[in-house]
Amino acid sequence: MVARQIRAGYREREVLRGVDVTAHAGELVALIGPNGAGKSTLLRVLGGLLRPSSGSVTIDGLDVMSLDRRSIARHVAVVPQVFETLFPFTVREIVALGRTSRLGPLGTLGSDDARAVARALDDIGATDLAERRIDRVSGGERQRAVLAMALAQEAGVLLLDEPTAHLDPAHQRATLARVATLARVRGIAVVAVLHDLNLAAAFASRVVLLADGAVVRDGDVKGVITAELVAKVFGAGLRVVAHDGRPFVIPEPATALERHARAG
Amino acid sequence: MRFRVAPILAVVLLIASACGSATTTTPTPIPQPSPTAAAALFPATVTDFQNRSVTVPARPERIVSIGPSITEFLFALGAGPRVVGADDFSDEPAAAKQLEKVGGIKVNFEQVVSLKPDLVFSVKFSDGTIEKLASAGLLVLVVDPQNAGDVARTAILLGRAVGISGETLARDIQKRLDDVRSKTSAAVTKPRVYHEIDASDPTKIFTVGPGSYIADLIDIAGGQNIAARATSAYPQLSAEEILRSDPEIIVLAAAEYSAKPDQVAARTGWSVITAVKNRRIVTIAPNLINRPGPRVGEAAEAYAKLVHPELFP
Amino acid sequence: MRTVTVFALLVVALALSAAAGILVGAVAIAPGDVLSALLGADNTNGTIIRELRLPRVLGAALVGGALAAAGALLQGMLRNPLADPFVTGTSAGASLGAVLAVALGFEPALVPLAAFVGATVAIALVWRLARLGGRTTVLTVLLAGVVLTSFAGALVTLVLVSSDRLALRLRAVLGWLQGGISVINWNELAVAAVVVAVGVVGALLLAPRIDAYAFGEETAAALGVDLDRTTAAVLATTALLTGAAVAIAGLIGFVGLVIPHALRFLLGATHRRLIVASIPAGAVALVLADLGARTALAPAELPVGVITGLVGAPFFLALLVRSRRVIA
Numbered sequence: 080m081v082a083r084q085i086r087a088g089y090r091e092r093e094v095l096r097g098v099d100v101t102a103h104a105g106e107l108v109a110l111i112g113p114n115g116a117g118k119s120t121l122l123r124v125l126g127g128l129l130r131p132s133s134g135s136v137t138i139d140g141l142d143v144m145s146l147d148r149r150s151i152a153r154h155v156a157v158v159p160q161v162f163e164t165l166f167p168f169t170v171r172e173i174v175a176l177g178r179t180s181r182l183g184p185l186g187t188l189g190s191d192d193a194r195a196v197a198r199a200l201d202d203i204g205a206t207d208l209a210e211r212r213i214d215r216v217s218g219g220e221r222q223r224a225v226l227a228m229a230l231a232q233e234a235g236v237l238l239l240d241e242p243t244a245h246l247d248p249a250h251q252r253a254t255l256a257r258v259a260t261l262a263r264v265r266g267i268a269v270v271a272v273l274h275d276l277n278l279a280a281a282f283a284s285r286v287v288l289l290a291d292g293a294v295v296r297d298g299d300v301k302g303v304i305t306a307e308l309v310a311k312v313f314g315a316g317l318r319v320v321a322h323d324g325r326p327f328v329i330p331e332p333a334t335a336l337e338r339h340a341r342a343g
Numbered sequence: 344m345r346f347r348v349a350p351i352l353a354v355v356l357l358i359a360s361a362c363g364s365a366t367t368t369t370p371t372p373i374p375q376p377s378p379t380a381a382a383a384l385f386p387a388t389v390t391d392f393q394n395r396s397v398t399v400p401a402r403p404e405r406i407v408s409i410g411p412s413i414t415e416f417l418f419a420l421g422a423g424p425r426v427v428g429a430d431d432f433s434d435e436p437a438a439a440k441q442l443e444k445v446g447g448i449k450v451n452f453e454q455v456v457s458l459k460p461d462l463v464f465s466v467k468f469s470d471g472t473i474e475k476l477a478s479a480g481l482l483v484l485v486v487d488p489q490n491a492g493d494v495a496r497t498a499i500l501l502g503r504a505v506g507i508s509g510e511t512l513a514r515d516i517q518k519r520l521d522d523v524r525s526k527t528s529a530a531v532t533k534p535r536v537y538h539e540i541d542a543s544d545p546t547k548i549f550t551v552g553p554g555s556y557i558a559d560l561i562d563i564a565g566g567q568n569i570a571a572r573a574t575s576a577y578p579q580l581s582a583e584e585i586l587r588s589d590p591e592i593i594v595l596a597a598a599e600y601s602a603k604p605d606q607v608a609a610r611t612g613w614s615v616i617t618a619v620k621n622r623r624i625v626t627i628a629p630n631l632i633n634r635p636g637p638r639v640g641e642a643a644e645a646y647a648k649l650v651h652p653e654l655f656p
Numbered sequence: 657m658r659t660v661t662v663f664a665l666l667v668v669a670l671a672l673s674a675a676a677g678i679l680v681g682a683v684a685i686a687p688g689d690v691l692s693a694l695l696g697a698d699n700t701n702g703t704i705i706r707e708l709r710l711p712r713v714l715g716a717a718l719v720g721g722a723l724a725a726a727g728a729l730l731q732g733m734l735r736n737p738l739a740d741p742f743v744t745g746t747s748a749g750a751s752l753g754a755v756l757a758v759a760l761g762f763e764p765a766l767v768p769l770a771a772f773v774g775a776t777v778a779i780a781l782v783w784r785l786a787r788l789g790g791r792t793t794v795l796t797v798l799l800a801g802v803v804l805t806s807f808a809g810a811l812v813t814l815v816l817v818s819s820d821r822l823a824l825r826l827r828a829v830l831g832w833l834q835g836g837i838s839v840i841n842w843n844e845l846a847v848a849a850v851v852v853a854v855g856v857v858g859a860l861l862l863a864p865r866i867d868a869y870a871f872g873e874e875t876a877a878a879l880g881v882d883l884d885r886t887t888a889a890v891l892a893t894t895a896l897l898t899g900a901a902v903a904i905a906g907l908i909g910f911v912g913l914v915i916p917h918a919l920r921f922l923l924g925a926t927h928r929r930l931i932v933a934s935i936p937a938g939a940v941a942l943v944l945a946d947l948g949a950r951t952a953l954a955p956a957e958l959p960v961g962v963i964t965g966l967v968g969a970p971f972f973l974a975l976l977v978r979s980r981r982v983i984a
Contacts, residue, residue: 126878128874128877128878147882148877148880148881148882148883149880149882151880152878152879152880153880155878156878157875157878159871159872159874159875159878163871164735164870164871165735165736165737166732166735166737166870166920166925167920167921167924167925168867168870168924168925168926169924172867172924172925172926173870176867176868176870176879177879179864179865179867179868179879179880179881180879180880181880182864184861185861186861186863186864186865186928225871228879232879232880546836546837546957547956547957579956579957581681581682581683581950581957582708583681583682583683583704583708583709584682584683586683586700586703586704586708587683587700587704589700611707611708611711611840611841612703612704612707612708614703615700615703
């Protein structure tokens with residue numbers, strides 16, 4: 080998936096000011112940056128949910144903006160951030176929603192669809208949840224169901240917006256580990272907006288650092304998560320240490336922050 | 344149900360036909376007694392048809408009439424000059440049209456009060472209009488005849504309230520009614536009659552029953568009202584009941600809001616009714632039939648002609 | 657509960673209530689006579705049963721099924737279990753159409769047609785209003801519907817109150833506005849049945865896309881649903897179903913609201929199943945409501961809308977109490 084020179088925004092406010100992003104099959108690209116940098120906006124543009132004012136997004140050479148919704152959905156799957164529903168769908172029915180873009184005119188689910196649903200549930204390890212009601216499972220289980228739904232779309236690109244926002248640390252790691260594995264195994268290009276820099280460092284094959292609507296650095300983990308860039312973009316108060324060959328971002332203890340503040 | 348009857352009643356008793364009124368003759372007015380003789384007639388206690396007693400303290404000089412039948416009576420009695428206001432639908436005699444208008448289906452209270460009447464006659468209302476008039480300090484007499492004989496006696500009732508004898512007028516009306524009755528009682532047949540008051544809502548068809556003077560007119564005219572066993576004066580019938588009772592004659596008032604004969608004949612399922620099969624769907628002038636006024640004798644004659652044309656060539 | 661079981665039960669219930677509706681009426685007719693009437697007896701009873709009662713019962717079933725299906729559609733699209741066809745302003749448009757037709761002196765037979773046209777216009781208007789912001793969102797549709805309902809309601813009242821003479825003619829419309837299966841003939845019934853059938857087919861075809869709305873419009877778009885086209889199709893199908901229902905029976909509330917809501921507890925949320933079951937369920941509800949309307953205060957007829965309101969409101973409150981969350 081290639082996004083070139085994206086300029087996009089809402090109403091009069093331009094959020095993205097010329098952004099280039101590329102994602103290849105098998106990669107997990109982490110999109111990081113401070114609040115308001117435009118990460119979610121970029122994700123929506125990549126998903127074809129927001130029209131950029133200029134620039135293009137292509138998948139395998141196809142211009143996303145020229146496709147209709149159904150075709151876009153076959154190439155790009157977006158895992159929704161908000162998934163509250165009042166209706167008592169079962170997990171299996173939710174996962175089956177992923178097949179919406181591939182339904183025939185009569186809208187019935189065929190054997191291909193059933194297979195894709197089963198495979199998605201299996202990949203996510205949610206088969207035991209299949210007959211449970213979506214409004215009665217835990218947050219983590221709902222997360223997995225929705226991830227399986229996106230996988231059931233069998234699209235080449237998977238987009239996630241803070242997929243671990245409401246999960247405990249164990250679930251956070253498990254989810255991202257699963258996603259990274261799936262990217263490799265299924266040959267999907269994954270772009271994930273992450274707030275947790277350490278998760279990004281642990282699982283991403285590439286990191287794109289976004290700030291003020293522009294790309295600050297695009298490269299491998301070690302090249303992007305550096306002390307200098309972290310300080311520049313996120314401000315003082317974070318220290319970057321190396322451990323096991325990987326960078327770790329640690330918040331400075333309170334006393335050190337005071338020292339920084341007094342030093343000016 | 345009662346709430347519904349009120350507008351129907353109002354409709355029946357107030358609406359004049361917009362599409363031309365038949366030329367009819369009102370009975371000749373009785374000459375008024377001189378004012379001094381009238382003084383001895385007051386205060387007068389008048390009991391209306393619902394046994395309510397009203398005392399009229401002095402000869403009323405400013406009368407408001409709410410109801411075209413009442414207006415006709417007042418003029419027939421010779422009290423016309425003393426009527427200062429009437430409802431929108433009062434159009435007989437011609438002089439009544441010049442009167443101040445006090446409202447149609449809804450009474451314009453302010454207008455009535457501004458005319459400073461010393462006596463108000465009104466048809467029956469069940470929506471609190473009478474109470475409202477009374478609470479404004481006005482003297483109100485309700486005129487609500489339950490049968491044709493009551494209509495005749497209305498002349499006496501009104502006469503007593505305004506200080507003119509209505510005996511002669513009442514007698515004339517009653518005689519006309521009796522003449523019709525004696526003629527039709529000799530008839531060989533007594534056809535089943537369905538009188539349609541209002542079917543603007545096809546699921547709620549209103550007809551006349553005991554307590555309505557129209558039902559009494561049907562009887563005088565020698566017909567058999569299919570709703571004769573109903574429990575109210577303006578009962579609601581279902582299409583099923585009408586079909587089952589199979590009227591031989593269907594009578595419609597020819598008002599603008601009434602159904603036309605061919606519309607009635609076209610109603611779903613009505614083709615099995617004898618009256619429809621024999622094309623005996625007839626109309627009668629609304630300002631004749633819908634008014635329990637001094638021309639009720641004429642109304643009886645007109646009705647009898649419809650029911651027993653063989654007796655009234 | 658297994659879907660097949662529920663559906664079978666509903667069909668049986670429909671047959672029973674339809675039988676009750678035909679056996680009971682203003683005129684007492686013995687069951688034996690009813691049967692021979694159905695078989696074509698050529699007498700007054702035969703006419704009463706075949707021309708008056710049977711079309712009426714079938715009309716009630718048709719209207720109930722149409723309203724329930726429309727309700728299921730809308731609740732799915734609006735993700736609001738409190739939605740019903742009238743929230744989108746259909747009833748407002750229908751009533752305004754009818755009132756204007758009567759005020760302008762149209763033939764009585766054309767009044768239901770005017771109502772249907774009004775319903776369609778209302779839905780189209782709501783659709784345009786909702787799109788003014790550039791994107792059709794569910795919330796704007798709801799708001800536009802509410803605004804339209806208030807406005808049309810005010811216009812209706814204005815017309816009704818402003819003239820005595822109009823008030824006479826409009827007595828019929830008032831009765832109709834309160835809901836009632838007016839005497840219909842087989843022709844009207846056939847036309848309405850065709851319209852409802854088209855609407856039902858449309859609803860069933862749209863059902864899987866409605867499922868995709870479960871997590872919101874943006875997710876539906878991401879899953880491959882063309883939002884604008886689908887919303888337009890749902891509104892059009894709803895207009896068709898509601899317009900036909902309103903044309904026959906005036907304004908009847910709660911059926912479109914309660915039936916799909918209750919069935920969801922039994923059958924789950926998949927809309928195709930829900931719509932299929934809503935149709936017989938709605939039919940039963942309205943046939944019974946009409947029966948109640950005809951018999952509760954015999955010989956006077958209550959407006960059917962009164963029965964559905966009296967029964968529907970407490971029923972709905974009970975449902976609300978049972979379900980844990982009400983509105984998103």
